[in-house]
Amino acid sequence: MRSHPALDEIDMMLLDLLQRDAARTLRELGEDVGLTPSAVQRRIARYKAAGLISAQVAVLDPHRLGPTVLASVMLTLVRESMEHHKAFTDRMRAAPEVQQCYLIAGPWDYLVMLAAKSPRHCSELGNRLFKSDENIKRYETCIVFDTIKAGLTIPLGGGR
Amino acid sequence: MRSHPALDEIDMMLLDLLQRDAARTLRELGEDVGLTPSAVQRRIARYKAAGLISAQVAVLDPHRLGPTVLASVMLTLVRESMEHHKAFTDRMRAAPEVQQCYLIAGPWDYLVMLAAKSPRHCSELGNRLFKSDENIKRYETCIVFDTIKAGLTIPLGGGR
DNA sequence: GCCGAAGCGCAAAGTTGTTGCATGAGATCG
């Protein structure tokens, strides 16, 4: 007995449609997958209840909102205890300028994506979030010159 | 004469609310910013027309959809002509497993975030997208152990 | 075969999103 009866092909299609455009109506979605609006709505309610859909957000265009500087930061900690990791991750979660933060394998411990309002702001962020932390051994910042692609889309095409 | 009369404080609040949760009703948003639903709806329509809101998407939880492997890839090209860059970026844009792709400063040319269905799939992706490209000098893949934070939120708090 | 669970379509009911219109606040210009 599984808590979730497994997702069928229609579920995959719906989730894929939704992660591309969540502003469409139930009728449109229904036509695409071959269901009535009410059936679509019940499925989507199921996804939300199950936590499959964790959020529904508007994606803003950074460069139309005024100057925006994106940067990637790779870093390593000095001590690797649970407490030190938690202290760091809590700070990342709390900082609104931190778009993404990943614990990664390899020479670096973390990869962080920053969104700042100016080069100066970006530098300040580095100081505040990383330089002033005694437990960060080293960090390397790479300014983003251009965003080729940005999204959080998960591949759902070929069945899973 | 500016193409866009500049955004006031209410615009910033609305955009900030929307990039956090785009599923709220116009009435709720209106109460938060002190406007009627129709005023809110007209502002949002303006944002969309101006391209400030580039998409409205559902964010899926990768790990509730079955095993998912995220990875970051840093790479450098051999030749840096416009054509070579375009060939590469076109491939990135076309690949559904490429979540994000940035042109960056520093020792590497690009940072790419991948979403794969398994370690094997991830390795295949590396071969298909990078290893088989004669114009990629070197690339380094870091598997993501844990996602601390993921989003595309832009800081709008302190006025802009 | 019988029975319960689950999903669907249909249609009514309830909300929400959208639009026309009149008002009022600024800005521009004579």
Added chain:
DNA sequence: CGATCTCATGCAACAACTTTGCGCTTCGGC
């Protein structure tokens, strides 16, 4: 200094969408 024009708002009517109850069918045990 006032006339005028533009633009955003609130209100109210309207249209569209979402949600829910109900009966039906299907599928899997028992």
